[in-house]
Amino acid sequence: MRGLSRSSLVEVEERFNAVAGSADLGTLSDELFAIADLLDREHGLRRALSDPARPAEQKARTARALLGGKVGEAAIATTEAAVSARWSRAGDLADVLERLGVVAAAAEAEGQGTLDEVEDELFRFSRVIAANPALRRALSDEAAPEEGKRQLLRDLLGNRAAVTSLRLISQVAVHPRGRSLETGLEVFGQLVAQQRQRYVAVVRSAVELTEQQKQRLATWLRTSYGRDVHLNVEVDPRVLGGFSVRIGDEIIDTTIVGRIEEVRRRLAG
Secondary structure, three states: OOOOOHHHHHHHHHHHHHHHOOOOHHHHHHHHHHHHHHHHHOHHHHHHHHOOOOOHHHHHHHHHHHHEOOEOHHHHHHHHHHHHOOOOOOHHHHHHHHHHHHHHHHHHHHHHOOHHHHHHHHHHHHHHHHHOHHHHHHHHOOOOOHHHHHHHHHHHHHHHOOHHHHHHHHHHHHOOOOOOHHHHHHHHHHHHHHOOOOEEEEEEEOOOOOHHHHHHHHHHHHHHHOOOEEEEEEEOOOOOOOEEEEEOOEEEEOOHHHHHHHHHHHHHO
């Protein structure tokens, strides 16, 4: 997600947390996604609801009048809190609602015991997209009908993926909001990981790591970063010796290629 005002985000999250407990989280996720999509389409409405010159109470009343009877109370209350907060840019309003849609979906997955599965499936599908240009084109085609994309994903994933995974992948594909599919899936994956307050590490290795190796690596990373780390392992035959780990912007590279590049940088310096 783009950089959001931390104080405003906290205010909206507090309201969201207060109402989400009594809501159907899957429905709440879908409704928040739909509202974010509406704001992306209707620029005039987005500007009106994010205008800092308009009283917060007035914007909240407008949101309730617009959404009443169309979505549940939890989605309305969350939107009221979002339009009442102050944002640095009009697009932040849709960003925060989409963000909370992901959080609601992740909370549903956690309650169903499928959160690990969802994290893995988001990453694996991003690798499928990277390896399949035809599928990427079909899902990235702006002229393709939304329902056609959703049906394609249902046909591909069907009973093979968790319900939450299909929900999140569909949102990224149907409403990319200026992001590539891979970027959108990575952003959503990071938000899902935050449900357990843990980092996501992308590991590249020439061969598949054994479960014992994964456990040792996860333990070492947890000790190093002071937080649980979820491993997404990517097998890449181009990796020569060792492996590399990316956590956010930080890269730990133990590969032969990485060590050669480091030597080259030092020599060039």
